[in-house]
Amino acid sequence: MIKSRFAISLHIMTLLALDKDDWHTSTHIAGSLNINPALVRKEIANLKSGGLIESKEGKNGGVRLRKKAREIYLADIFKLAKGESNVLSLSKNMPNPACRVGRQINEKLGNILETIDEAVILALQKQTLETFKNQF
Template sequence: MVKSKFSISLHIMTLLAYYPGEWHSSAKIAESLKINPVLVRKELKALKSSGLIDSKEGKNGGVKLEKSAKNISLADIFEAVKGSSHVLNLSSNVPDVSCKIGGQINQKLLSIFDEVDNAIIDILKPQTLEAFKNQF
């Protein structure tokens, strides 16, 4: 679910921004979050594929920010976590396509879902990870 993934990823990114240049293991990050390191690694994968973090393997490995926290917006983190899904989801049932409503409801809902996602991005875009980190 996007809403908890964003919280987890923003926590991770804030921790990395607070200690720039340091490598952090998923176990160390998981301690801060009080969650299983496997869940941390899932979010790290999305952040890495979006170019927000760098990683290295080995005893002294871990993850760190790929670029300065000043150059990372909260929208960048949200989009990395959100991927191609929407914040809101369609019902898992398949509507009756012969129904006037059922035949069009998903198309209409997807249009609204795009607007919701874009509104969130518009709110998060001017906020930097650096500014967020400085609140701690």
């Protein structure tokens, strides 16, 4: 889920960065993503609650960046898309607590999952939305 949420959020943010002074509707953004506007609105709400975009209601309403693209790192977008989840996840099955591995596996994997998340964030912290959007 994180993979698609990050891709959708980054797509939205890139569109907004390319036309930074325009107000973009969820319908317009959904057309670029080729998905339902309701899915776009869900990600827009998340990006807005994270302080990256602002919205305006009404006939000429929509959303736009709240900060300059050079001030937004891809890590900022990733953290909002990620939420409390890890990039990778534990098994949905409950391991056997009587097993030597089963009783400790989630704790040991949890440490690895946190390390992976930190590595992804560090990599994404090296690129701004400005740099990313300049590829288009």
